[in-house]
Amino acid sequence: MKTGALIIASGDYGERQQDNEGIPVFLPMYPLDGTTVIKGEIAKLRKAKISPILVLTGCHSETLQLHLSHNNVVIIEDEDYQRHSFFDALVLGLRHAKEQMDRVLVLPVEYPAFADKTLEQLLVCEHSAVPVYEEQPGWPRSIVMDADLDEPQNAEDCWIQPNVEHLFTDDPGITYSLLEENGVDHISQYLKDRWNATTLHFRNKLVISREEDFFGPGVYDLLKYIDETGSIQAAAAKMNMSYSKGWKIINRAEKELGFRFLNRCNGGKNGGSSTITPEGRVFMERYHAMVEDMRRMTQNFFDVYFGEFQ
Structure with missing residues (x-):
């Protein structure tokens, strides 16, 4: 089963995120975990050998395309993003995905904290799947692109079919959004703590x-x-x-x-x-x-x- 990904980054996320000098930064390009939000997501998807990776752009599309110009992703531009809801963006992305893959992992760009092991678990599911942490559904989610798959009537239609699997996980990162109050600080600290817990590292101190x-x-x-x-x-x-x-x-x-x-x-x-x-x-x-x-x-x-x- 050929598995690709769809990162939905077409929204107007405002300018509430600021860099260390107080300059507004477009959310997908916000510095996070040693890279930017969207480049970090792409790197995790590539590590899991997921390809192709489609990125749906809209707001600041040219800037984001330039930012990703060397990342070997497929850009889909939503020219009507200002009027489109998340559901509209999802449908547009699925139309392109259906032509290129058998299964797609859907990821709203504001959910960058998922763990590698969650991707591994999603990839062994035979049907469309939703990761769940303590009864709260999270992201990314998978959709099997059956030949007779109808376009969903709303965003949840994709994950309420009888054969959709609920993948219960111990990964709280699937539920963390950058758009929540203090979301950037919360996710940054979470990723730092997770890295410290799983990665061999050193500490030095200048006295x-x-x-x-x-x-x-x-x-x-x-x-x-x-x-x-x-x-x-x-x-x-x-x-x-x-x-x-x-x-x-x-x-x-x-x-x-x-x-x-x-x-x-x-x-x-x-x-x-x-x-x-x-x-x-x-x-x-x-x-x-x-x-x-x-x-x-x-x-x-x-x-x-x-x-x-x-």
């Missing part, structure tokens, strides 16, 4: 010392949160740290380095506030840059020495 350690990840994170909130108290609370301990570790770092990290403004009608000094910001930026360089260099060495154990 700066004289006679004693005085600057490391904890101090850096505290200062970063102070920069975000303008408040030592709020930053300490975010790290489950006492207010007094927050002051103590900042004072120690300032004493060792001979300059202030914070401009303090005490009291007043709205309470005190703190901002990062120019010297403090330069030091933080250099610390972060060195941490990233260490991570990249150490990853290269790790791959050389331990790659065969992955």
Whole structure:
């Protein structure tokens, strides 16, 4: 049975997703798990040897096609995407899929957190199938393209036929959508946790010392949160740290380095506030840059020495 995939990425997803500099990013091209949302999905489908991969575009179609120009996918453009519902997009995609494959895995682009093992389970199902996690259906879903398959009258028609299998799985990622409230943060953390649990990896930490350690990840994170909130108290609370301990570790770092990290403004009608000094910001930026360089260099060495154990 020839199995392909249909990624539905034709919607107008708005511009609620922003990159690290606050610039709006089109959802399929949002950075996620070391790549972009849609490229990550394509990579997982390819790993499962699913081909061809059809991508239904609409909003920002030219930009998305350029983004995928070297990914060997079949682009289907929905020129009427602004009027089309998800069901309309699905029907359009199925018309093209029926000509090229016996079975299609349908994936709305906003569901990127499915596991490799879910694809493997879907591929051994003989009939159309819906993955289910704790009684909640998820994505991707498979449709067997029978010769006598009629066009569905609504989106659920494809998966309520008598021979549709319900594939019960322990993969919660099938239910996570980027369009949910805090969906990007939720999925990013979920993928990170899953990677940590299943992949051999290393940890390194940069600690700066004289006679004693005085600057490391904890101090850096505290200062970063102070920069975000303008408040030592709020930053300490975010790290489950006492207010007094927050002051103590900042004072120690300032004493060792001979300059202030914070401009303090005490009291007043709205309470005190703190901002990062120019010297403090330069030091933080250099610390972060060195941490990233260490991570990249150490990853290269790790791959050389331990790659065969992955």
